[in-house]
Amino acid sequence: MKDKALRAKQPARKPSTAGDGERIAKVLARAGLCSRRDAERWISEGRIAVNGRVLTSPALNVGPRDRITVDGEPLPVRERTRLWLFYKPRGLVTTARDPEGRKTVFEALPEEVPRVVAVGRLDINTEGLLLLTNDGGLARILELPATGWLRRYRVRAHGRVDQATLDGLKDGVAIDGILYGGVEATIDRVQGSNIWLVVGLREGKNREVKNVLGHLGLVTNRLIRISYGPFQLGDLREGEVHEIRGKVLRDQLGAKLARAARADFEAPVRAPPAARAESAPPAHTRHAHRRR
DSSP states (O other): OHHHHHHHHSOOOOOOOTTSSEEHHHHHHHTTSOOHHHHHHHHHTTOEEETTEEOSOSOOEEOTTSOEEETTEEOOOOOOOOEEEEEEOTTOBOSSOOTTOOOBTGGGSOTTSOSOEESSOOOTTOEEEEEEESOHHHHHHHHOGGGOOOEEEEEEEESOOOHHHHHGGGGOEEETTEEEOOOEEEEEEEETTEEEEEEEESSOOTTHHHHHHHHTTOEEEEEEEEEETTEEOTTOOTTOEEEOOHHHHHHHHHHHHHHHHTOOSSSOOOOOOTTGGGSOOOGGGOSTTSOO
């Protein structure tokens, strides 16, 4: 009893100083629990504690000795960096939780897929290749325009356009005060009053393809992402998920991107829960990464 009383009086250990460790939001994202933006929101909601102290600000660095909890549960041990290809169907939102109650991408994933975050987003009516990873640090790096990965789309649009006009998009275009970077677009085929295009871009601004084509008088009525950097949709069918093998992932990323993302290819792979459907998941997993 005396020892317990002494331990209770001991102050919680201070987190790492500003010059050490990594920002708490980055650590949470790297664990695959959420995006950095969601991590900051969780902190404002009082869900994150470090060494027993509930955080009120994300302006904190933590180190390997700091004890981090989410909703009172310890931060999961980091596992090997993994990546999945998912054929996102139309009608799903790529978000942690939808205020309108629409079905999310994460609710549609097979049970064997662990907690994951999406690399960027696809609009609700956009289908095709969506990259998913258990490593928030990797997701962040692959989303950055500076990474330079080309994203290609097959687009069906109503209207007419010639190749010379499409070639003019290579130098970028300003629309309603928004500057869009260079866009590669080629005509695939004409189908009645519609035209099929293959469009490539490197920035991925919100609704970029639809806005740029709309600027040319085209109305997009189907949008399918077919590749993201070196990863291809291939013969993946709607709703299917395919994991990229570790060696392939490492080779495709290359040493530079792997270092920037601090990817870990040596850590173990955590086995999926044996009876996930029979019991409620811990509070810190009840978000977009798990089924509801």
